[in-house]
Amino acid sequence: MQVHKCSMTFDKEKSAGFLVNHMARLFAKGLQEKIAPLGIVTGQFPVLLELWEEDGITQKELLAKLDIEQATLANTLTRMERDLLIKRTRHPSDARAQQIWLTEKARLVRDQAYEAARQQNAAALVNLSEEERARFLSTIQKIIGTLRQNNAS
Amino acid sequence: MQVHKCSMTFDKEKSAGFLVNHMARLFAKGLQEKIAPLGIVTGQFPVLLELWEEDGITQKELLAKLDIEQATLANTLTRMERDLLIKRTRHPSDARAQQIWLTEKARLVRDQAYEAARQQNAAALVNLSEEERARFLSTIQKIIGTLRQNNAS
DNA sequence: TGGACTTGCATAGCTTGCTATGCAATATTA
DNA sequence: TAATATTGCATAGCAAGCTATGCAAGTCCA
Numbered sequence: 232m233q234v235h236k237c238s239m240t241f242d243k244e245k246s247a248g249f250l251v252n253h254m255a256r257l258f259a260k261g262l263q264e265k266i267a268p269l270g271i272v273t274g275q276f277p278v279l280l281e282l283w284e285e286d287g288i289t290q291k292e293l294l295a296k297l298d299i300e301q302a303t304l305a306n307t308l309t310r311m312e313r314d315l316l317i318k319r320t321r322h323p324s325d326a327r328a329q330q331i332w333l334t335e336k337a338r339l340v341r342d343q344a345y346e347a348a349r350q351q352n353a354a355a356l357v358n359l360s361e362e363e364r365a366r367f368l369s370t371i372q373k374i375i376g377t378l379r380q381n382n383a384s
Numbered sequence: 385m386q387v388h389k390c391s392m393t394f395d396k397e398k399s400a401g402f403l404v405n406h407m408a409r410l411f412a413k414g415l416q417e418k419i420a421p422l423g424i425v426t427g428q429f430p431v432l433l434e435l436w437e438e439d440g441i442t443q444k445e446l447l448a449k450l451d452i453e454q455a456t457l458a459n460t461l462t463r464m465e466r467d468l469l470i471k472r473t474r475h476p477s478d479a480r481a482q483q484i485w486l487t488e489k490a491r492l493v494r495d496q497a498y499e500a501a502r503q504q505n506a507a508a509l510v511n512l513s514e515e516e517r518a519r520f521l522s523t524i525q526k527i528i529g530t531l532r533q534n535n536a537s
Numbered sequence: 538t539g540g541a542c543t544t545g546c547a548t549a550g551c552t553t554g555c556t557a558t559g560c561a562a563t564a565t566t567a
Numbered sequence: 568t569a570a571t572a573t574t575g576c577a578t579a580g581c582a583a584g585c586t587a588t589g590c591a592a593g594t595c596c597a
Contacts, residue, residue: 241498243433247505247517248411250524253451255408256554257531258401263555274583280396291545298406303584305547310582327545327592345394352400358530363523364400370512370520371403377511378410409584412553416585427553444575456554458577463552480562480575 258355265347269340274307275316276344282317282333283341289328298379411508418500422493427460428469429497435470435486436494442481451532 243249259273266272271279281296282288294304308331311317316337322328356364396402412426419425424432434449435441447457461484464470469490475481509517 239495239498240437241433241501243430244525245521246501247508247521247524248415248501249430250521250528251404251408251411254524254528254531255404256452257528257535258404260535260555261531262401272582277396277402280394280402283394289545294545299409299583300585301546302548302586305545307583309547322545325545325593329546342392345392348394348399348401354534355400355527355531358526359523363519366516366519367523368398368400368403370516371400371407372397373511374508375403375407375410378407378414378508381507382410382413413585425552442575447575452553453555454576455556455578458575460553462577475575478563478575482576 258351261354262348262351265351266344269343269347270314270336271316271340271344275311275314276348278304278307278311279316279333279337279341279344282331282337286317286333287330289322289330291328293331411504414507415501415504418504419497422496422500423467423489424469424493424497428464428467429501431457431460431464432469432486432490432494432497435484435490439470439486440483442475442483444481446484 262276263273266276277297277299278293281293290301290304290308294301297304308317308319312319315334318332318334319329320332322330356367359367415429416426419429430450430452431446434446443454443457443461447454450457461470461472465472468487471485471487472482473485475483509520512520
């Protein structure tokens with residue numbers, strides 16, 4: 232049955248922004264449950280992804296890879312140090328900068344963390360065809376590109 | 385050029401969870417800028433959407449429409465009361481419950497808020513074809529359905 | 538070489554999400 | 568009807584995002 236609504240309404244179930252926010256919260260919740268046993272949390276995940284690729288880099292170099300604000304990263308790093316996931320050492324040739332190093336603890340959970348993320352993605356996309364998944368990811372990438380340009384302007 | 389990576393890696397640019405999180409932050413940032421002049425913020429938006437449809441309902445009734453936690457809603461309502469967007473009155477027949485009412489201030493910004501959200505959605509989706517947009521929204525709805533089931537289990 | 542910019546990072550303070558817990562009012566039941 | 572359970576909401580405390588600001592170290596010139 233079709234229900235008529237007056238012209239000045241807003242259907243949140245058809246609003247991209249609303250849906251995207253809802254989906255992101257559900258994704259985060261699922262991932263959180265899966266990585267909690269590893270002693271890491273969702274906000275640390277993107278940072279760890281970069282450091283597992285390469286550590287010993289400075290906060291600034293890390294920041295360049297992340298698209299979060301500098302203050303957000305600084306706070307996340309502080310919590311990661313508290314949780315014994317990283318160590319920070321003075322940069323040898325610039326006393327302002329620090330080098331960020333993974334601890335053994337952080338290295339050890341890498342493969343399990345990758346696996347947890349893969350499982351979360353798989354669980355979320357389980358009802359989609361291979362084609363639908365590919366389209367979905369490519370559309371998101373397009374949108375991110377568009378929005379980044381808007382904000383940068 | 386194709387670069388080979390060893391099997392145990394994780395490409396965040398192909399990870400649905402990573403991309404969804406990034407996109408959601410960009411959406412929120414864009415909306416925030418557009419509604420700030422109206423004196424409202426992003427977390428209040430879903431609450432307002434429901435109250436613009438119907439106010440005088442209880443917190444519990446509101447909660448049932450929102451898929452956020454009860455504590456999150458209670459805190460958001462407290463800030464909205466502080467910002468003079470709502471009033472809370474005791475429920476006539478249940479002293480535990482409260483009725484939530486929009487203020488005139490909140491009613492006045494409704495149409496502009498709708499318009500801001502529409503513009504944000506339009507800006508984000510501007511590079512997509514009509515078909516791609518429809519597919520995108522429908523895929524998100526599927527994923528939300530899947531993830532909600534997972535969490536509820 | 539000293540004063541003025543710039544840079545790298547930290548801190549303060551906010552929002553919006555979460556879990557866990559507390560508490561008074563209501564409902565149920567022995 | 569008194570004891571118990573449930574319900575509706577608030578509070579505490581944390582994470583992770585943001586903007587704005589501070590500050591020490593480095594750089595650049597006049």
